Amino acid sequence: MADLRILLIGNGGREHALAWKLSQSSRVEQIFAVPGNGGTAGCPKTSNVSSVKAEDFAGLVKFSQENGVSLVVPGPEAPLVDGVEGWFRKAGIPCFGPSKEAARLEGSKTYSKDFMKKYNVPTAAYENFSDYNKAVAYVDSVDHDVVIKATGLAAGKGVIIPQTKDEAKAALKQIMVDKEFGDAGDEVVIEELLIGDELSVLTFCDGYAIRSLPLAQDHKRIFDGDQGPNTGGMGCYAPTNIATKELTELIDREILEPTISGMRREQQPFRGVLFTGLMITSKGPKVLEYNVRFGDPETQTVLPLLSADTDLAEIMLACANGYLDNCKLTIENKFSATVVLASGGYPGSYPKGKAMSVQTPPAGCNIFHAGTTLDSTGLKTSGGRVIAINAVGDSLRAAVDAAYAALDKKVIEFEGAFYRKDIAHRAFRLTAQTSMTYAQAGVDIQAGNDFVEKIKKAVASTKRPGADAEIGGFGGEVDLSQAGYPQAPITVGIDLVAMNVNDLVVQGATPVMFLDYYGCSKLDLSTAADFVQGVADGCRQAGCALVGGETAEMPGMYQNDDYDAAGCAVGTVTADIKLPRKDDMAQDDVLLGLGSAGVHSNGFSLARRIVSRAGLSYTDPAPWDQSTTVGESLLTPTRIYVKSLLPILSHIKGLAHITGGGLVENVPRMIPELA
Numbered sequence: 001m002a003d004l005r006i007l008l009i010g011n012g013g014r015e016h017a018l019a020w021k022l023s024q025s026s027r028v029e030q031i032f033a034v035p036g037n038g039g040t041a042g043c044p045k046t047s048n049v050s051s052v053k054a055e056d057f058a059g060l061v062k063f064s065q066e067n068g069v070s071l072v073v074p075g076p077e078a079p080l081v082d083g084v085e086g087w088f089r090k091a092g093i094p095c096f097g098p099s100k101e102a103a104r105l106e107g108s109k110t111y112s113k114d115f116m117k118k119y120n121v122p123t124a125a126y127e128n129f130s131d132y133n134k135a136v137a138y139v140d141s142v143d144h145d146v147v148i149k150a151t152g153l154a155a156g157k158g159v160i161i162p163q164t165k166d167e168a169k170a171a172l173k174q175i176m177v178d179k180e181f182g183d184a185g186d187e188v189v190i191e192e193l194l195i196g197d198e199l200s201v202l203t204f205c206d207g208y209a210i211r212s213l214p215l216a217q218d219h220k221r222i223f224d225g226d227q228g229p230n231t232g233g234m235g236c237y238a239p240t241n242i243a244t245k246e247l248t249e250l251i252d253r254e255i256l257e258p259t260i261s262g263m264r265r266e267q268q269p270f271r272g273v274l275f276t277g278l279m280i281t282s283k284g285p286k287v288l289e290y291n292v293r294f295g296d297p298e299t300q301t302v303l304p305l306l307s308a309d310t311d312l313a314e315i316m317l318a319c320a321n322g323y324l325d326n327c328k329l330t331i332e333n334k335f336s337a338t339v340v341l342a343s344g345g346y347p348g349s350y351p352k353g354k355a356m357s358v359q360t361p362p363a364g365c366n367i368f369h370a371g372t373t374l375d376s377t378g379l380k381t382s383g384g385r386v387i388a389i390n391a392v393g394d395s396l397r398a399a400v401d402a403a404y405a406a407l408d409k410k411v412i413e414f415e416g417a418f419y420r421k422d423i424a425h426r427a428f429r430l431t432a433q434t435s436m437t438y439a440q441a442g443v444d445i446q447a448g449n450d451f452v453e454k455i456k457k458a459v460a461s462t463k464r465p466g467a468d469a470e471i472g473g474f475g476g477e478v479d480l481s482q483a484g485y486p487q488a489p490i491t492v493g494i495d496l497v498a499m500n501v502n503d504l505v506v507q508g509a510t511p512v513m514f515l516d517y518y519g520c521s522k523l524d525l526s527t528a529a530d531f532v533q534g535v536a537d538g539c540r541q542a543g544c545a546l547v548g549g550e551t552a553e554m555p556g557m558y559q560n561d562d563y564d565a566a567g568c569a570v571g572t573v574t575a576d577i578k579l580p581r582k583d584d585m586a587q588d589d590v591l592l593g594l595g596s597a598g599v600h601s602n603g604f605s606l607a608r609r610i611v612s613r614a615g616l617s618y619t620d621p622a623p624w625d626q627s628t629t630v631g632e633s634l635l636t637p638t639r640i641y642v643k644s645l646l647p648i649l650s651h652i653k654g655l656a657h658i659t660g661g662g663l664v665e666n667v668p669r670m671i672p673e674l675a
Contacts, residue, residue, distance in 0.1 A: 002029035004313055005068050008046075009054050009084070010075025011037045013340075013370035013388050014296040018073060018312075019043045020366065021303045025313040032067065034060065038356075038379045039369025039387075054079065057087040064093055071096065071317055077293050080272075081107035081153060094320040097272040098292050102263055105270070105290040109151045109158075109189045112290050119262035121255055122286040124279075126191035132176040138190055139168045145193035150175050152184030159230075159289075161193065196281040197426070198288070199240055200298055203256055203276065204315055206324035207269030210256050211315075213302040214331060215243035215278075217426065218295070222347060224422045231347045232385055235423035236301040237337040237396060241613040242280060251278065251285050259290075271319050297388055300368045301338040304392050305331050335615070337399040338390045339407065339423050343371070344416025346384035354381040356414040365391045365406045381414055396615035400424050427615045501542045501569045505642045506655035506670070508579035509571030511544035519552045520563040531565060534637075541640040544569065580654030580670040589653065594644075598636035606662075607634060 004027045008015055016039035019031050023044040033040040036048030052059040057079070064072065072088050072095040074080050083100030097103075104111045110128040117123070124147070129135035139146060148171045150158035158181050162168040168190075175185035203212040216238035222228035255276065263270040275291035275298070306312065307330035318324045343350035356379040361367050368390060371383015389406050393399035400423060407419065501511040516535050518528055528551065539546045599607045611618070611630060618631030625633055645655070654670035 002027060004028045004070050004317075006031045006313065007060065007064050007069045007072045008033045008036075008040075008075065009060070009073065009079055011035050011040075011054075012075065012296055012383075013039075013368045013385065014294050014299040015075040016040050016043065016368045016370070017300040017303050018075065018294065019046045020368070021306065021312045022073075022316075024308070025311045027311065028313050032063070032069065034063075037369045037382075038372030038374035039367070041374045057082075057084050060084070061087050061091045061093070064088070065091065069093060071313065071320070073097075073316060075293065077103070077106050077153060077291060080292050094317060096316040096320050098270050099268060102268040102270045103292045105263075105274075106292040107153060109149045109289070110187050111151075113189055113191070115262060115266070116287055119258050119265075121258050121262070122284060124191040124194050124286060124288075126189050128187060128189055129176075130187045132172060135172050135176065135188060135190060136169050139165055139172070142192075147191050147193050148172060148175065149189040149191070150181045150185040151187040151189060152181070154181040154184045158184055194279040194281055194286055194288070196279045197240075197242055199243065199278045199280060199285075200295055201251065201256075201276050201278065202294060202298060202302060203274045204319055204324060204329070205260055205270050205272060205274055206319045206322045207264065207271050208260070208322070209325040210252070210260055211324060211327070211329050212248070212252070212256065214239035214305055215248065215251075216240065216295075216298045216301055217424075218298060219420060219423055222342075222420075224420050225425075229347055231342070233295075233297045234340045234342065234385075234420045235338055235388075236297045237335070237400065237424040237427065238298070238301050238305065239335065241396065241427045241615040244609070244612055247280070247285065251276075255285060255287060271322075273319070296370070296385075297338045297340055297368075300366075300388050300390050301336045304366060304390055305334060305336050307332050332392075334392050334394060335396040335399040336390060336392045337396065337403050337424055338368075338388050339403045339419050340370075340385050340388045341407075341412055341414075341417050341419045342385050343381055343383070343414075344418060350384050351416065352380075352382050354414045354416065355379070356381060356387075357410075357412070358387070359409075359411040361389065361406050361411050362402070362409070364393065364402055365389060365411075367412065386414065386417070387412055395617060395620065396424060396427055424615075427613070501538075501544060501571065502638075502641055502657045503659075504569055504571040505645050505649075506579060506657045507571075507573060508577045508649050508652075508655075509573035510646060511542045511569055511571045511642060513545045514539050514542075514567060514569045515550075516546070516565065516567040517550045517552070518563065518565050519554055519557065521553070521555045521557070521559060521561075523551065523553050524561070527561075527563065531563075535567070538637075538640060542642040544571075577649055579649070579652065582654065582670075582672045584653050585672055594641060596639050598638070599634055 004025070006022060006028060008019055008031055015033065016037060019033060019040045020043055022028055022031055023046060028045055031046040032049050033046055034049045034052060034054050036046070040046050041048050049063070052063045070093065072093055074084050074095070074097045080097045080103045081100070085095045085097045085099050088095040105115065106112070113123065113126050113128065127138055129138065146162065146168055148160045148162065148168060152158070160171040162171050172188065174180045175188055179185055197217070199215045199217055201212050201215050203210050216236050217240045218233045219226070219235045220230045220233060222231050222234060259274070260270055272292065273294055275293065275295045277288040277291070278285045279288050303312070310328060310330050315324070315327050315329060318327045343354070345351070356372065358367060358379060368388045370388065371381060371386045373380050373382045389403050389412065391399045391402035391406065393402055403423070501514070504511050514535070516532070518531055520528070536546055616630050618629065620630050622628050622630045622633040656666045656670045658666050
């Protein structure tokens with residue numbers, strides 16, 4: 001039954017998107033937009049209200065009482081920071097938003113930074129200053145790049161990233177002395193510049209429970225390639241390809257949950273939506289800022305990902321009244337992209353009142369108005385960021401292409417309109433601006449190295465005549481002549497994990513035999529037989545015998561269809577050709593790289609991470625080979641190099657098998673240490 005009448009405060013693209021989604025609720029009877037825009041004017045169940053101003057809280061309460069409003073949704077930050085929630089709480093009308101005290105998370109950057117420090121929420125190192133001279137002295141004293149932030153609300157312009165110390169001092173003068181942002185600059189935060197990928201997450205909160213929307217990435221700069229001055233946001237996409245399940249859980253655990261519990265300890269439980277700006281650094285996610293309202297254009301991007309049966313009005317009521325954990329919130333398994341169209345001259349001065357033509361967008365696309373007005377003469381521009389096109393698709397590429405295709409069809413036209421042509425470019429880049437690491441993929445190479453160091457003494461204690469009992473190089477040797485077998489060759493044993501014998505040949509050894517291990521919860525004959533067939537194929541390629549193995553059923557160890565595989569290969573090598581021969585290496589030696597058939601099989605943690613970050617599905621055509629899919633290409637068996645290398649081993653001084661850890665971990669194993 002339609003029983004909700006909603007007061008929506010604001011006139012931007014965010015508010016149009018909220019009205020669009022709220023109007024889909026079967027519980028919503030009417031939405032009053034104060035003041036609204038040209039988009040909300042045509043939104044179902046929605047009417048713009050001009051009889052009361054958004055800044056007139058007493059007038060808003062009176063209007064709500066006279067019109068039976070049962071839920072208030074403030075869009076921008078200003079009314080929340082100024083305490084609009086308290087006015088409606090006293091009037092007994094639920095308000096989706098935090099109290100004035102809780103809104104300090106956005107209203108005061110010094111407060112929010114001190115809050116993060118108090119509750120161990122990861123953020124950049126910082127200092128707060130109300131004295132201009134002390135702030136300048138601090139800039140002179142640090143040896144890292146800084147970010148300077150006016151503590152109060154500055155219309156999104158109070159964050160400055162100087163390139164030099166002189167620029168930093170000029171920014172401090174602009175904020176603290178010249179009062180560029182008024183009282184918002186009475187105090188500043190100077191913090192360390194963080195490097196990484198910037199993401200944002202919108203999280204519904206009722207003071208206890210949290211429910212997050214997909215992580216999104218905004219595009220702040222005005223021009224393609226992230227060039228030019230900052231804006232309120234020229235486009236956005238979600239979910240981001242670096243937002244893995246593991247990263248999302250880490251953000252919940254280390255940032256969002258401590259934030260919400262910390263606000264309760266401050267006796268200011270946070271209710272509404274928390275916008276958390278994040279930087280994903282090499283040391284993990286860190287908070288750049290909190291906002292206490294929906295972001296723009298993030299809202300236009302993530303709301304279309306909510307399922308049709310997810311009731312936004314019910315979720316907002318639940319946040320205001322404390323029962324969010326009892327609400328359904330379903331995210332569609334799709335991707336969303338938003339492109340913002342701006343007026344010529346933005347973010348500087350720009351004309352207003354330009355006539356607009358807006359057509360019905362193609363299926364899968366939505367148009368959200370921001371700086372528009374509708375009067376008796378038609379639709380006109382009224383702001384810098386005027387309007388946006390959003391598209392949803394089965395892949396990020398499909399969503400982005402659909403948004404730009406709609407613009408190519410001239411569904412939106414007005415004089416001076418311009419937009420960025422590279423939304424989501426960071427998702428599609430071939431090489432990340434910040435290097436992809438095994439640690440980011442969940443594989444801690446350093447931890448593995450530390451583990452080796454920790455167990456070296458225990459392993460060394462097993463040393464016997466003829467056996468080196470050393471680890472760290474993926475191999476070991478036994479001199480059988482010292483072990484009581486005169487004139488016997490050296491044998492090398494390598495533990496392999498469902499892999500091959502390449503670790504043998506890089507030591508100059510000829511593979512002789514292989515033993516396998518197969519563990520599972522319940523033996524599936526077809527799967528196990530396929531595995532052994534694969535092992536046999538590999539042995540034939542390497543010229544070694546498959547001499548036996550072990551099959552183990554362990555229901556308590558493995559789950560469902562999971563299985564584990566490992567193996568041990570044994571090879572032989574004579575002492576005179578054992579590699580590497582580091583003492584023979586000299587200047588002008590040639591370093592060659594042998595092409596592989598695909599990704600080496602124990603580099604897949606990183607490979608999966610890269611596929612996810614690129615926004616690819618395993619069924620998508622492979623960007624590097626359109627004749628196959630990503631999944632089929634990655635499943636190409638690892639090349640076995642044995643037969644191609646054995647005939648020329650006597651001419652080789654060293655070999656490196658590039659596996660986990662990549663070039664930087666494996667190449668040093670075969671070359672002398674640099675002086």
